[in-house]
Amino acid sequence: MNFAWPHALWLLILVPVMAWWLWRRKGVSAIAFSSVSAMEGLAPSLRQRMVWLPKVLTLVVVSLLIVALARPRKGREQTVSETEGIAIEMVIDRSGSMRAMDFRIDGEPVDRLTAVKNVASKFVLGEDGLEGRYSDLIGLVTFAAYADAVTPPTLDHSFVVSQLQQSSIVNRRDEDGTAIGDAIALSVEKLNALDARQQRKVQSKVLILLTDGENTAGQLDPVQAAELAETMGVKIYAIGVGTNGRAPVAVRDPFTGRKRLRYMEVNIDEETLTNVAELTGGKYFRATDTDSLDAIYREIDQLEKTEVETRQYVSYRELAVQSWRYGAVQVPPLIAVAMVLMCLRLVVEHLWLKELV
Structure with a gap:
């Protein structure tokens, strides 16, 4: 107060x-009485x-x-935040090559998709020094031979992360492949739809593309899809995932039924991914282990900061x-x-x- x-x-x-x-003393008025002794015993x-x-x-x-x-007045402070948020589409490769066990979490070998889920979830929700993208619209697109829009850009980040955690590597040969161009185009379409919905004022649109291979499926070439993204004002950060040279892959022995590691060649079209990123004003990264992948998401987190304008109001009650x-x-x-x-x-x-x- x-x-x-x-x-x-x-x-x-x-x-x-x-x-x-x-209470000041006033002049005392009096009337003469012969005696007031009879009044002395009376209580007031x-x-x-x-x-x-x-x-x-x-x-x-x-x-x-x-x-x-x-x-006198009693004030009640109110804070109003006006956010020009960022819309982010996470585009995750779930083709068969993501089974490569060249990443580690807490010292244990894991496949590439598991490592991506771990780091991307921290990027969205905030953990281990990452602030989280609380004010941003986050969407999820996964792809192998086909691109799938799993969730549209939304502020319900817990749902996005739960859908990401449920994503799995394809196990059917007819679904396997790497449709990078189609995945970019689908993500751009989802980001561009935000303007038509007029859900909120979007400051910038960002696509985080993560893949470990070359474009082997789909109808669109990645560079053509990137040109579409550039036209629509979408910036692409591309991440090539995988060790250099050969990577271990867990396969099941047809005779014993046990899983064993088999080494395969790593083929990432870094030139195309670099062109895709630079064409839209973004950047290409290479992640060869969990630490480098974590560092990449941290750098993207710093490059794409949300501007939040906070205004404080105090409403008073006149007592x-x-x-x-x-x-x-x-x-x-x-x-x-x-x-x-x-x-x-x-x-x-x-x-x-x-x-x-």
């Missing part, structure tokens, strides 16, 4: 002066003992009016003229309390104590 006009409280100095004036009545009440009520009323003049709550008690306005006490003073002085005051 504070006061809009605190200097008015200096007027409270007049209250002691008024008290002195009300209640009205006689309360003769001071009108004066006290006067002082209380004046004090309340002075406090009301200072305009002099508005009721207010103190704990479980509803307190009436100070002016109303002063008026009630003034009426009480008049009743006491001119009715109850009329003959004594």
Whole structure:
């Protein structure tokens, strides 16, 4: 609580002066009696003992009016955030080559898709030094031979992450492949649809493409899809995933049924991915292990910062003229309390104590 006009409280100095004036000794009027000894044993009545009440009520009323003049008020601060957010489409490769076990989490070897799920989830929700993308629209597209729009750009990040965690590597030969161009085009379409929906003001549109291979499926060439993205104002960050040279892949032995590691050549079309990123004003990265993948997402997190404009408002309740709550008690306005006490003073002085005051 504070006061809009605190200097008015200096007027409270007049209250002691008024008290002195009300209780100052007046000239004593007397009527001659031969003797008052018969009155000495009489106890004063209640009205006689309360003769001071009108004066006290006067002082209380004046004090309340002075406090009301200072305009006591109780403020409630409100913060309004206006965000020009970023719309991000995560485009994740789930082709058969993502089974390569060249990444580690907590010292244990994992396939590439598992490592991507781990780092991308931290990027979205925030963990291990990453702030999270709380103000941004996040969508998910996965692809192998075909591109699938799993979730549209949304603020429901928990749902996006749950869908990401449910994504799995394709296990059918007719579904395997790497349709990078189709995946880019589908993601651009989803980002471009935000303008038609007018859901919110989007400051920029970003596509994070993650793949470990070459474009081997689909109808669109990746560079053509990138030209479409550039036309639509979508920036692409491309990440090539996988170690250099050969990578271990878990395969099942047809005779024993046990899984064993088999090494395969890593073929990432880095030239195309670099062209795709640079054509849209983005950047190409190469992730050869979990630490480098984590560092890449951290760099993207810093490159694409959301601008949040925060405005603070304070709404005041004028306690002099508005009721207010103190704990479980509803307190009436100070002016109303002063008026009630003034009426009480008049009743006491001119009715109850009329003959004594």
